[in-house]
Amino acid sequence: SQQGEEDPQALSIQEGENATMNCSYKTSINNLQWYRQNSGRGLVHLILIRSNEREKHSGRLRVTLDTSKKSSSLLITASRAADTASYFCATAPGQNFVFGPGTRLSVLP
């Protein structure tokens, strides 16, 4: 079973709108990471948030972490067509990395 679960599974928005994706996980973590995957490509690391952090920013990305609810959110502001991709959260509850099923984001021009 997967540690992380993203929702929604799919999201379509217009260019310029904000996109919010959520991730829930099951066990305690040291950090949580978000990755992006364009169609036919490997995953690209976006941002890492540690368990003692509540919020982190990187450019147009904002990540929050609520360890009491075992959840995280990824906000992409002022979305662009190039943001169209699948987004995954990943945790390392033990020795391994566990990825959720992902949110497929479509940004329409």
Add this chain to the structure above:
Amino acid sequence: GAGVSQSPRYKVAKRGQDVALRCDPISGHVSLFWYQQALGQGPEFLTYFQNEAQLDKSGLPSDRFFAERPEGSVSTLKIQRTQQEDSAVYLCASSWRRMENIQYFGAGTRLSVL
């Protein structure tokens, strides 16, 4: 240097054939991971190396799957007697050191078993 390189990018195999998938990690990266990704799903962990030592192979789905990294750099994932359910994208990732945890992924090998 260059990123993680995987070859071949695409592989078509007849059921029962053996296949070998190659991963060239980023130079100097200690840790190397293999994942299997089904269509529309997230990557599923297969195995992990630290240098040449295979520290975790708990994700390998059967004894038909075998991975090695004999000199602590290039790794090969071998699948024997391929089955249709082995069709997936196989991703390789490397990281500088285990505790840093940020992984750099290759583009993957798409395996289709007919």
